[in-house]
Amino acid sequence: MAISNFISTIWSETLYRELSKNYVGVKLSTREFEGDIKGEGDRVKIAGIGPVSVFNYTKNTDMPSPEILSDNERTLIIDQAKGFNFFIDDVDLAQSKKGLMQLAMKNASDALSDAADSYIYSLRDAAVTTITNDAVTSANITSTIADARMKLMENNVSNSAEISLEVSPAIEQKLVLAKVLRDTDNSDVLGNGYIGTFMGFKVYVTNNISADDNGMFKCIARTRRAIAFAEQLSKVKAYEPELRHGDAVKGLHLYGAKIVYPKEMVFLDLTPAVETAI
Numbered sequence: 001m002a003i004s005n006f007i008s009t010i011w012s013e014t015l016y017r018e019l020s021k022n023y024v025g026v027k028l029s030t031r032e033f034e035g036d037i038k039g040e041g042d043r044v045k046i047a048g049i050g051p052v053s054v055f056n057y058t059k060n061t062d063m064p065s066p067e068i069l070s071d072n073e074r075t076l077i078i079d080q081a082k083g084f085n086f087f088i089d090d091v092d093l094a095q096s097k098k099g100l101m102q103l104a105m106k107n108a109s110d111a112l113s114d115a116a117d118s119y120i121y122s123l124r125d126a127a128v129t130t131i132t133n134d135a136v137t138s139a140n141i142t143s144t145i146a147d148a149r150m151k152l153m154e155n156n157v158s159n160s161a162e163i164s165l166e167v168s169p170a171i172e173q174k175l176v177l178a179k180v181l182r183d184t185d186n187s188d189v190l191g192n193g194y195i196g197t198f199m200g201f202k203v204y205v206t207n208n209i210s211a212d213d214n215g216m217f218k219c220i221a222r223t224r225r226a227i228a229f230a231e232q233l234s235k236v237k238a239y240e241p242e243l244r245h246g247d248a249v250k251g252l253h254l255y256g257a258k259i260v261y262p263k264e265m266v267f268l269d270l271t272p273a274v275e276t277a278i
Contacts, residue, residue, distance in 0.1 A: 012236045015251065018109035019231075024193040024206040025120030026113070028164045028222070029229040029257065033076060044076040044230050046260055076228050078256040082115050084108045085250035087241060101247065112253045117208040120227060120257055121166075121218065127262035129155075134216075135273040138177035142199075148221040148266040149199050155263040161223045165201035166193075168209040168217040170272045175203065177275070215271050222265040231255035 020027070033044050053067055086104055129151050133144045145165065152163060167175070172195060175181050181196030181203060193204040201221060209217050236251040259265060 012233050015105060015109050015112075015233060015236060018106055019113050019116075022110060022113035022192060023117060024204050025117040025166065025208060026229050026231075026257075027191065028166065028204065028224060029120060029227040030225045031229060033228050034230040042078040042254075044078070044228075044256070046074040046076055046228060046258070074258060074260050076230055076256050076258040076260075078230060078232070078254050080116075080119055080255050082112055082253045083251065084111065085248065087244060087246055087248040089244065089246040101249075105249070108251065114208055116229075116231070116253070116255055117206060118210070119255075120229065121206075121209050121220070123227065123257060123259055124267075125259040125262045128259065128265050128267050130267040130269055132269045134271050136171065136174050136270045137273045137275055138174045141171070141174040141178055142180055144268065144270070145199055145201070145221070148268055149201070151266050152221065152223075152264065157223055157264050161264075163201050163221065163223055165198070165203045165219070165221045166209065167203065167205055167219045167270075168211070169205055169207065170211070171217055171219055171270050172205040174272060217270050217272070219268040219270055220265060221268060223261065226259060226261045226265040227257055228260045229255065229257045
């Protein structure tokens with residue numbers, strides 16, 4: 001690829017598509033507040049409204065006065081900025097098969113999506129319920145997930161709401177050994193990381209839920225709107241380094257995320273126990 005053939009808009013769109021295919025945590029978050037993001041430090045305002053009360057209606061009787069609803073506003077700050085900047089020498093381009101630059105851009109998207117997903121799984125909020133299991137086995141994993149579902153239902157999450165369970169590979173193994181996961185006909189549509197359904201959850205596995213120093217994985221159960229995410233590929237630019245013969249590309253990925261409905265989310269702090277697969 002010569003620099004003269006580089007069209008930044010097309011490559012930005014390509015990078016966006018690759019990011020979307022790779023995401024797990026981001027994919028399961030709401031993007032409806034994304035708006036226009038022009039630089040690191042920009043803010044996205046998220047307006048909320050309180051619950052509406054229901055009253056008994058009596059024919060030919062005046063209704064109560066209109067209820068004044070409480071409102072609230074949260075701010076999602078675009079405070080994450082990740083860049084990439086790579087160079088491919090003309091000798092490498094000449095000696096390689098076609099598509100070396102495309103492969104490099106794919107590797108860039110893999111790294112960017114991993115960073116964004118890891119950020120999603122690092123979010124914490126004291127208002128979110130935490131369920132802990134210090135010795136997860138294939139025998140007790142189902143009751144732990146049942147506790148998470150019960151908590152979401154107690155918090156008035158609708159039965160019709162789409163809920164996801166996001167786990168690490170070590171916790172996925174317990175679900176596999178428990179033989180409780182069910183596949184669906186639209187597995188391909190649900191995309192990267194999807195492994196089946198259980199107790200109404202769409203279950204996803206991701207390496208971006210990592211273990212802490214004690215071997216505990218911070219998995220999550222949530223509705224889609226529990227976390228808001230906003231991103232912008234601020235710049236994707238090709239250039240020729242002054243002292244090199246070859247092509248270089250640099251880009252900037254801006255994003256932020258926030259837990260906006262903590263009652264629609266449960267943290268699952270899970271430490272897998274050692275057991276032998278049968």
